[in-house]
Amino acid sequence: MSLLGLTDPVPVSFGDAEEAVDEDSHSGAERTGRVYVSPALDGWTLAIGRWCDPCDIxxxxxxxxxxxxxxxxxxxxxxxxxxxxxxxxxxxxxxxxxxxxxxxxxxxxxxxxxxxxxxxxxxxxxxxxxxxxxxxxxxxxxxxxxxxxxxxxxxxxxxxxxxxxxxxxxLTADIPFSGTGLLARTPRSRS
Incomplete structure (x- = not known):
C-alpha cells in the first residue's frame, strides 16, 4: 500500500469493497478515489479499482x-x-x-x-x-x-x-487466503 501511495485503509469485505469501487467507477472521471487491496489470495494480492486501469488515457x-x-x-x-x-x-x-x-x-x-x-x-x-x-x-x-x-x-x-x-x-471460497481486505484512498482522491 505504501508503494502505491494508498492511505486511510479500512477493513472491508470483498462484497462491500466491490460496491464501493463500482460506485467510484461509475460516478465520473473525478472519482477514482478508492482501491480495494485484497488479502493474499493463493499468493496474489489484488488491487481493484478504476485508478488501476492500464488503458485509462x-x-x-x-x-x-x-x-x-x-x-x-x-x-x-x-x-x-x-x-x-x-x-x-x-x-x-x-x-x-x-x-x-x-x-x-x-x-x-x-x-x-x-x-x-x-x-x-x-x-x-x-x-x-x-x-x-x-x-x-x-x-x-x-x-x-x-x-x-x-x-x-x-x-x-x-x-x-x-x-x-x-x-x-x-474467486471462490476454496481459494486459500490470509490477511484482511482493505479499502484505501488513492493519492488523487486526497487532492
Whole structure:
C-alpha cells in the first residue's frame, strides 16, 4: 500500500469493497478515489479499482510505472481493465521491473497506441484457435482479421488474469487466503 501511495485503509469485505469501487467507477472521471487491496489470495494480492486501469488515457503511464515498481519489488505485477458490458479489455504484465506486454481493446481507435511488447502465449494460442496468424502486425493485417481479433480480445482480460495468476471473476471460497481486505484512498482522491 505504501508503494502505491494508498492511505486511510479500512477493513472491508470483498462484497462491500466491490460496491464501493463500482460506485467510484461509475460516478465520473473525478472519482477514482478508492482501491480495494485484497488479502493474499493463493499468493496474489489484488488491487481493484478504476485508478488501476492500464488503458485509462489519464492514468496509463502512471499504471505502467506502478506495475514496473511493484514487479521490481515482488517479481510480477499485472493490471487489468474489463468492461463487463462489452466495454473492452486491457492487460499490462510486468516482470522483474520491466513491462512484458500491454494491450488494450475498448473499441477506441487509439487503443493501438498503448500496445507494448510481444503477444503473450495465451494471445498466440487464441489467434491460432481462430485460424489467424500467431505473429502479426496490425499495420499489415487484413481488416477482417483485425475485426475478428478485436472482437475476441474485448473479453480477454479475465482469461489472461486467470492464465497468469488469479482473476477476481473466478474467486471462490476454496481459494486459500490470509490477511484482511482493505479499502484505501488513492493519492488523487486526497487532492
Amino acid at each position: 489519464e492514468r496509463s503511464d502512471d499504471v505502467l510505472q506502478m506495475c514496473e515498481a511493484l514487479s521490481a519489488r515482488y517479481g510480477r505485477a499485472q493490471a487489468y481493465y474489463y468492461g463487463a458490458q462489452g466495454d473492452g479489455s486491457a492487460w499490462l504484465i510486468a516482470e522483474q521491473g520491466t513491462v512484458v506486454r500491454r494491450y488494450c481493446e475498448t473499441g477506441d481507435g487509439e487503443d493501438h497506441y498503448l500496445t507494448l511488447g510481444a503477444p503473450l502465449p495465451y494471445e498466440r494460442s487464441c489467434r491460432e484457435a481462430l485460424g489467424l496468424t500467431t505473429t502479426w502486425d496490425a499495420a499489415t493485417e487484413s481488416e477482417e482479421d483485425e475485426d475478428e481479433w478485436a472482437m475476441e480480445t474485448m473479453h480477454m482480460a479475465p482469461e489472461i488474469a486467470a492464465e497468469l495468476g488469479i482473476s477476481p471473476l473466478s
